Amino acid sequence: MDNFITNLEKYAELVVKIGVNLTKGQDLMIESPMECLELTRLIVKKAYEAGANFVQVNWQDDVITRSRLESAHEDALDYYPKWHTDMLERFVENGGALLNIKVPDPDLYAGIDASIISRASKAMATARSKYQKYVRTSTFSWCLIKAPTVAWASKVYADLPEDERVDAMWDVIFRFNRVYENDPVSAWRVHIEQLKRVRKVLNEKQYAALQYRAEGTDLLVELPEGHIWLGGDKANASGIRFVANMPTEEVFTMPKRTGVHGTVASTKPLNVNGALVDNFSFRFEDGKVVEYKAEVGYEHLARLLEMDEGARYLGEVALVPYDSPISNMNRIFYNTGIDENASCHLALGSCYPINIEDGASLSNEELKARGGNTSLIHVDFMIGTADLEIDGVLQDGTLEPIFRKGNWALAF
Structure with missing residues (x-):
């Protein structure tokens, strides 16, 4: 005790x-x-x-x-x-x-x-x-x-x-949460610095798109011009750094609202407003969910997608290696704040305006014109697997590996 x-x-x-x-x-x-x-x-x-x-x-x-x-x-x-x-x-x-x-x-x-x-x-x-x-x-x-x-x-x-x-x-x-470390606060600062190194590399790349491939998934996600990768901590309006979710293992950015094409399959159950949805998938055309399935909780998923016009579009794309602390526990936690940090994930609904240059000052209309999505919802769902492959599409169309076998193929 x-x-x-x-x-x-x-x-x-x-x-x-x-x-x-x-x-x-x-x-x-x-x-x-x-x-x-x-x-x-x-x-x-x-x-x-x-x-x-x-x-x-x-x-x-x-x-x-x-x-x-x-x-x-x-x-x-x-x-x-x-x-x-x-x-x-x-x-x-x-x-x-x-x-x-x-x-x-x-x-x-x-x-x-x-x-x-x-x-x-x-x-x-x-x-x-x-x-x-x-x-x-x-x-x-x-x-x-x-x-x-x-x-x-x-x-x-x-x-x-x-x-x-x-x-x-x-x-x-x-x-x-690294509480067993002798100095958890210092351990977290080291962890945050590592995530900063990852997002720095991705921000320098400025990929035009990400291409996902795994069982049940063949998805192209375009990224808007001026997108910003975040992860670890962030600054509030007064410049004070804070960590929005503990634990956190992700880096994330904004997808282009109308630039998502193909199919994607979930890999973990999703808690939607107190109800479980599981074994579900989406098909996107020009950014919008045009078809969806769910073996468990179909009606709850349908209601979510009907919340408003923006609920059928993506607002976040996040990268988490399969070989990460939470994933290695090999357990589903039925809590998005944990499960999303064990898996690459996407989010239906509103984007984070801070994921694009000067985004915090934009109106909803201006944000939409820059490629962002707005909605009453922001719901993350997990898509990471041990065989997930992700390629980055450079501005000249060249492909380069980002993930292979579920883990980073880039050096940080």
């Missing part, structure tokens, strides 16, 4: 110093499941030690979250409180930082009609569109982290006795 508490304290310090990189005088908002009380208390303590002015904790509970969709009256499904979005926007505009312990139950909405989930999700996304633009343009520091809950641990470690599952989950969370 002593070692666990020591590691928990190291984790709390890590997410404050590296994740949101809290500075003296900032406010911090924490969104946390009630099961994560012990970790949340330590994060609050570390935040005040780092100079926070005020820490606000918003508690969450899956039973309460589900009860709304089970029991709320019909009109409530299309409602999201303006006072809440106003609070989030003011919080950002006043320089606050957000830390979200994001661990939804993968089966949270099992048995609930997809149309009900979709309506509630669309109402929230519509109401929070201004706030989401702050997120996607890195106006402020925000970070998503993970911590075990009984429901999540039981899904991931169903092969273990019940009393071992949460401990097993803590072990992997500590491992892929």
Whole structure:
């Protein structure tokens, strides 16, 4: 137990110093499941030690979250409180930082009609569109982290006795966040520098397109002029560096909205608003999904693609080697924030404007004219395999290997 508490304290310090990189005088908002009380208390303590002015904790509970969709009256499904979005926007505009312990139950909405989930999700996304633009343009520091809950641990470690599952989950969370290192903060800084070297090489290449080949996948993804590869950390509007997702192993950029052609197959299950979708594929023409299949959760996938006009286009392309720390654990975590860092992935929906030169200052119309996509959604899905091959298409049409057998073919 002593070692666990020591590691928990190291984790709390890590997410404050590296994740949101809290500075003296900032406010911090924490969104946390009630099961994560012990970790949340330590994060609050570390935040005040780092100079926070005020820490606000918003508690969450899956039973309460589900009860709304089970029991709320019909009109409530299309409602999201303006006072809440106003609070989030003011919080950002006043320089606050957000830390979200994001661990939804993968089966949270099992048995609930997809149309009900979709309506509630669309109402929230519509109401929070201004706030989401702050997120996607890195106006402020925000970070998503993970911590075990009984429901999540039981899904991931169903092969273990019940009393071992949460401990097993803590072990992997500590491992892929480098908490077992003597100095996790320094270890993360070394990791971030490595990702910076990767994105530097890719930014110098300025590929015109990426060509993907694997079982079920034959896809060309064009990249817009002036695209920017990011990875590791990023700067907010005040120049403060933060890590948006812990763990992170990816480098990512913006695909050209109308430049995606061919087919792509998923390689891991996807949690869509509390419902699982699995063994799915897409066919793209001129950037748009024109055909799709799913063996599990087809109706939830259909509702996702119907969210708005931009939901059928891609907003992100991300590269992660198959031989990476999370992938080598050989386990599906049913949590996009983890699974996406074990696999190359794409994202349906909105792009991150910061993935193109001067993108943060562009209107939606200007962004679209530069090749970016806008949507109420941003949903990553995993496509990485041990046999994935990716070629970079240079501006003169020359092909050069980027990935072979699922791993980097470039030198960094």
